[in-house]
Structures are given as C-alpha cells and as structure tokens.
C-alpha cells in the first residue's frame with residue numbers, strides 16, 4: 252500500500268508515520284528527514300537545501316522530486332511505504348503520479364493555535380533524533396534514550412509562523428486527490444494512540460478494497 256501522509260508541522264504526522272510503519276512493516280520516507288540528515292552530514296544536497304530549511308521555505312521542486320524518485324526506486328519500497336511530507340506542491344503531486352500513484356492520501360489536520368502551542372513544546376534528541384515534547388521528557392532528557400534534547404531550529408516561533416504561512420497545503424493538491432477519490436482527513440486532536448486508531452481504520456478500508464480488486 253502506498254500511503255501519503257500530509258499535515259502541518261506539529262500535527263504529529265512524523266509520529267503517526269512511524270507508528271504506521273511499525274505496525275505494517277513499511278519504510279517511512281520523510282523528505283524533511285532526508286533533508287535534515289543531509290544537512291547534518293554536510294553533503295552537496297545538504298548545502299543546497301540549508302537556506303530553505305533555515306528560513307522555513309519549501310525546497311525547489313526539481314530537487315525534492317529527484318530525491319523522492321530515487322528513494323522510491325529502492326527495493327524496500329516494493330510492498331508499500333508511507334511518504335511523509337510529500338507532495339507539497341501541485342508539480343510534486345503530478346510528478347508522483349508518474350512514479351507511483353498513491354492508494355490513499357491522509358491529511359492530519361490541526362488548527363494554527365494548536366500547532367503553535369505544540370511546536371513551542373517540541374524538542375529533538377541530539378543523540379537518537381527522537382522528536383518529542385517537553386511533556387514527555389524524563390528529567391529534562393529524551394524519554395527514549397536519555398540523550399540531551401534541543402529545540403529544532405525551524406521550530407522557533409518566527410520560523411513556525413513563516414512555515415505556516417508559506418507551507419499551507421495548497422487547495423489545488425487537496426482537489427487533485429479528491430477527484431481521484433483517495434483523499435481523507437483525520438483530525439489530530441486527542442492522544443497519539445487515538446489519532447493512530449483513526450488512521451488505521453482508514454488504512455484497513457484501503458486494504459479491504461485492494462484485496463477485493
């Protein structure tokens with residue numbers, strides 16, 4: 252099953268993508284994560300995208316499409332995957348149709364006020380990369396590995412406002428998937444387990460439909 256997970260920063264899409272992949276044994280492909288990894292390693296791609304990430308702007312389509320194309324060709328994507336944070340422009344959506352049509356596009360939605368509240372609490376572990384919240388830390392350290400946590404550069408209030416303004420999912424993309432009958436919205440309110448149950452319900456429906464065909 253090819254699943255796309257979309258949603259504003261702070262909607263918990265990364266967490267949900269990981270939960271889905273663990274349950275269904277699919278790879279989690281996050282364009283944001285690929286960019287951050289390259290930035291950390293100082294690769295050519297990292298250098299190319301650093302200004303965009305630091306300013307909260309979208310990386311140009313040609314760069315993003317080519318990394319996704321390359322990643323989806325790998326053998327681990329054969330039986331399915333969760334694509335997290337792609338497409339974010341209509342050109343990306345059109346390009347993806349040519350690579351592999353998604354079975355379902357799930358948008359996790361959340362109000363701006365809630366996003367800002369959540370992101371002000373969000374921390375990233377410098378040791379294991381776990382994205383967490385100040386509510387979950389154990390003695391101020393990562394609840395998973397005990398590593399030191401910090402605020403992600405692009406989670407500063409100024410950059411968050413910019414990301415929300417510039418990175419709202421274009422209605423064009425929603426329409427694109429609505430007419431193809433694969434679009435679904437799941438509200439990001441409640442616990443992560445509650446949101447996950449709602450997403451699972453959607454995925455089981457897709458699986459049932461695929462099994463019938």
Ligand code: AMP
Nearest residue numbers: 282283303304308309310315336337339
């Ligand atoms: P995310 O972790 O999904 O919030 O992405 C972090 C950053 O990576 C974004 O603020 C963008 O600068 C960049 N990025 C991630 N995915 C895309 C995409 N599909 N198109 C363009 N830029 C992206």
